[in-house]
Amino acid sequence: MNFSAIRVIYIAEMMRAWNTLFQTLASPVISTSLYFVVFGGAIGSRIQSIEGVEYALFIVPGLTMLTLLTQSISNASFGIYFPKFTGTIYEVLSAPISFFEALIGYVGAAATKSFIIGVVILLTASLFVDLRIEHPFWMLLFLVLTCVTFSLFGFIIGLWADSFEKLQIVPILVITPLVFLGGSFYSISMLPPIWQTITYFNPVVYLVSGFRWSFFEVADVNVWISLGMILFFLFACLAVVSWMFKTGYKLKE
Amino acid sequence: MDSVISVNALSKTYDNGFSALKNVNLEIHRGEILALLGPNGAGKTTLISTITGIVSSTSGTVLVDGYDNVTQYREARSRVGLVPQELTIGAFESVYATVAFSRGLFGSKPNPAYIEKILKSLSLWDKKDDQLRMLSGGMKRRVLIAKALSHEPTILFLDEPTAGVDVELRKDMWRLVEELRADGVTIILTTHYIEEAEEIADRVAVINGGEILLVEDKAELMQKLGKKELRVELKSPAASIPEGLKEFDVALAEDGNQLVYTYQTNQESTGITAVLQAINAAGLSLKDIQTSQSSLEDIFVDLVREQA
Numbered sequence: 001m002n003f004s005a006i007r008v009i010y011i012a013e014m015m016r017a018w019n020t021l022f023q024t025l026a027s028p029v030i031s032t033s034l035y036f037v038v039f040g041g042a043i044g045s046r047i048q049s050i051e052g053v054e055y056a057l058f059i060v061p062g063l064t065m066l067t068l069l070t071q072s073i074s075n076a077s078f079g080i081y082f083p084k085f086t087g088t089i090y091e092v093l094s095a096p097i098s099f100f101e102a103l104i105g106y107v108g109a110a111a112t113k114s115f116i117i118g119v120v121i122l123l124t125a126s127l128f129v130d131l132r133i134e135h136p137f138w139m140l141l142f143l144v145l146t147c148v149t150f151s152l153f154g155f156i157i158g159l160w161a162d163s164f165e166k167l168q169i170v171p172i173l174v175i176t177p178l179v180f181l182g183g184s185f186y187s188i189s190m191l192p193p194i195w196q197t198i199t200y201f202n203p204v205v206y207l208v209s210g211f212r213w214s215f216f217e218v219a220d221v222n223v224w225i226s227l228g229m230i231l232f233f234l235f236a237c238l239a240v241v242s243w244m245f246k247t248g249y250k251l252k253e
Numbered sequence: 254m255d256s257v258i259s260v261n262a263l264s265k266t267y268d269n270g271f272s273a274l275k276n277v278n279l280e281i282h283r284g285e286i287l288a289l290l291g292p293n294g295a296g297k298t299t300l301i302s303t304i305t306g307i308v309s310s311t312s313g314t315v316l317v318d319g320y321d322n323v324t325q326y327r328e329a330r331s332r333v334g335l336v337p338q339e340l341t342i343g344a345f346e347s348v349y350a351t352v353a354f355s356r357g358l359f360g361s362k363p364n365p366a367y368i369e370k371i372l373k374s375l376s377l378w379d380k381k382d383d384q385l386r387m388l389s390g391g392m393k394r395r396v397l398i399a400k401a402l403s404h405e406p407t408i409l410f411l412d413e414p415t416a417g418v419d420v421e422l423r424k425d426m427w428r429l430v431e432e433l434r435a436d437g438v439t440i441i442l443t444t445h446y447i448e449e450a451e452e453i454a455d456r457v458a459v460i461n462g463g464e465i466l467l468v469e470d471k472a473e474l475m476q477k478l479g480k481k482e483l484r485v486e487l488k489s490p491a492a493s494i495p496e497g498l499k500e501f502d503v504a505l506a507e508d509g510n511q512l513v514y515t516y517q518t519n520q521e522s523t524g525i526t527a528v529l530q531a532i533n534a535a536g537l538s539l540k541d542i543q544t545s546q547s548s549l550e551d552i553f554v555d556l557v558r559e560q561a
Contacts, residue, residue: 008357087341
């Protein structure tokens with residue numbers, strides 16, 4: 001293993017975020033605060049509670065997931081797309097490192113950044129509501145798995161994309177709708193039956209539900225199913241990445 | 254001769270069907286400077302990219318210091334440094350950080366003293382904390398060289414190192430190349446500037462249309478293919494080539510003020526004596542005489558034209 005290469009890629013990627021620390025942290029904090037004012041304050045005052053949980057509190061896990069997913073994907077996809085775009089990827093390709101070592105460096109850094117952002121969002125949320133976490137271990141597990149899985153997913157998108165439009169298309173056209181329709185701001189049981197059935201095909205439902213359960217023990221699906229789903233998605237991403245590795249997909253001509 | 258890189262039957266066909274390398278065989282000797290010459294699109298960069306692992310080959314093998322560059326890529330690649338043709342460089346990291354990054358990427362332990370030495374030899378030390386985007390094109394080129402040398406490679410590829418580079422940097426670069434050669438580093442460079450190859454290379458390989466046309470010791474090549482020119486300056490211009498000189502390869506130049514005789518250096522008899530005697534017999538009086546050897550450029554142009 002070329003640990004030195006993993007280390008320098010990881011550090012370089014973290015430094016990139018550090019140099020733009022304000023943007024990195026300000027945008028998730030500001031958007032979370034806005035959601036709290038609009039959903040928690042304005043709308044939440046009319047909804048009161050869902051399954052015994054105050055509405056402003058109920059949306060915290062969903063909001064965190066929304067930001068985690070979009071940040072993981074954009075961080076990781078940009079991290080690998082940009083060197084491809086500028087051509088600096090030549091150096092990684094000509095270095096004595098394996099694809100998986102590069103992957104650990106890039107995805108590890110992206111996941112770390114998302115994790116930090118997740119923690120910052122939860123801290124921001126705790127300024128607005130009296131946050132409680134029933135199962136801290138499960139909460140951490142879902143947080144870490146989500147960061148890693150979606151950073152991996154972002155890495156795949158970054159490899160696949162050959163234009164800035166493609167880089168944006170998956171987060172905007174796929175992830176945002178899935179998160180909004182995935183019970184981030186409501187319980188699935190509030191939907192008409194037919195929409196409930198459709199919703200169960202949305203993988204984000206399982207993420208949000210499991211994450212929310214770790215806070216309030218309120219869930220749309222069993223927490224083990226949630227865990228199973230995210231692990232399934234993690235391994236699916238790993239499988240795609242291994243295939244890309246074997247074929248040198250979009251990296252090598 | 255001890256080969257440090259062996260390219261065997263290497264072919265590369267891109268997805269769009271373009272065949273950039275056709276069955277290339279090339280032995281690069283340890284410690285030499287090899288100049289890879291060829292017109293645009295000849296396959297120079299593809300060959301370098303395939304050896305360094307940036308492009309996968311369609312068929313054939315490459316051994317770097319005895320290690321296969323695909324199956325034993327760690328051993329092979331750790332020996333190689335590459336300065337790419339384009340100024341592909343980051344934007345926001347500092348000069349020092351990007352060079353240290355390259356060293357780490359190649360698996361070498363941090364060595365601030367060595368990095369300081371490289372940066373100083375490339376006149377980059379006072380810019381070490383500058384962001385890359387603030388640098389001029391020439392400085393970026395220097396940074397790329399520093400990055401390529403950061404892990405102390407024993408083989409260095411320079412892809413068009415002097416394209417768009419000022420005189421000072423060009424001199425610095427050749428001084429560095431000489432130093433590296435003295436340390437035993439093998440250097441492969443591609444260039445359009447044939448005088449450069451002529452000046453610095455030990456051997457010359459000419460590539461065109463994805464095929465290696467020749468690989469030869471530079472001096473031998475010049476001798477073998479070299480033509481010499483004898484220029485005879487006349488005191489008073491001649492209106493036409495005198496009768497006695499028509500059997501020789503002689504032309505008038507400079508409005509008849511000069512007679513130019515072209516001959517092959519490798520021929521047994523150069524014919525110079527006969528030409529001079531014929532000039533004498535024609536009653537022309539001489540002002541000056543000079544000879545010049547055809548350059549590598551002429552040889553190169555001839556070769557490529559012949560193939561076309």
